[in-house]
Amino acid sequence: MNKTLEDFTALAHQVDPNFGKHPVRDDPGQPLSPEEVDRMCTDYFRYLEVSHMWENVHEMVDKDPERVWPLLVEMVERAPSDDVRSSIAAGPLEDLIRWHSERFVDRLERQTLLSRHFHAAMRGVWGWDELSEPVRDRLFAVLTPDWDDLEERRAAVR
Numbered sequence: 582m583n584k585t586l587e588d589f590t591a592l593a594h595q596v597d598p599n600f601g602k603h604p605v606r607d608d609p610g611q612p613l614s615p616e617e618v619d620r621m622c623t624d625y626f627r628y629l630e631v632s633h634m635w636e637n638v639h640e641m642v643d644k645d646p647e648r649v650w651p652l653l654v655e656m657v658e659r660a661p662s663d664d665v666r667s668s669i670a671a672g673p674l675e676d677l678i679r680w681h682s683e684r685f686v687d688r689l690e691r692q693t694l695l696s697r698h699f700h701a702a703m704r705g706v707w708g709w710d711e712l713s714e715p716v717r718d719r720l721f722a723v724l725t726p727d728w729d730d731l732e733e734r735r736a737a738v739r
Contacts, residue, residue, distance in 0.1 A: 635672070642673045646681045653677060654692060657702045666698060670705030679708045682716045693723045694735050700728050 594600050613621070641649035653674055660666035677685060692699045703724040709717050723731065 638673050639676065642676045643680065646677055646684065649673070649677070650685065650688065654696075654699065657699050658696065660698070660702075663701070666702050667705045670702040671707070674702055675706045675708060678706055678720075679711050682712050682720075686716050686719055690719055690723050691738055693720070694731055694738050697728050700724060700731075 590601070638649065638652070641652075653669070656669050657666060657674065660669060678689065682689070689703070693703050694700075700723075703720070709721070712720075723734065
């Protein structure tokens with residue numbers, strides 16, 4: 582094992598002589614202004630809070646999916662950007678589908694038909710091959726057509 586690590590380190594140093602080092606700039610530039618320090622502290626603390634919230638949502642998806650379902654729907658609807666919505670799709674929504682699709686297929690199908698945002702989010706989910714074929718077929722039937730092509734099906738569920 583040590584030989585493998587040595588070989589890897591030697592190869593890494595050939596590719597990048599600074600591998601494993603943490604070079605410090607000789608000229609540190611201007612110090613951070615009090616406003617920058619304040620903004621960066623606020624952003625960092627918000628990041629830590631969000632990281633903790635992600636863990637809570639992930640655990641709820643795993644252990645309490647009924648309780649988290651309305652939250653996931655609102656998160657998708659309220660996402661401030663397509664990038665955020667994509668992160669929700671690739672995270673808790675995808676996990677809900679992979680772990681609890683049999684239980685939620687009716688709600689997933691309906692929400693995908695009724696909400697343009699949810700339809701877009703469902704298109705960002707991966708791992709479809711892990712679902713049973715009947716569930717996968719039902720969900721594909723509402724997420725593969727373009728949103729505008731689903732109007733007739735939407736009218737039937739309203």
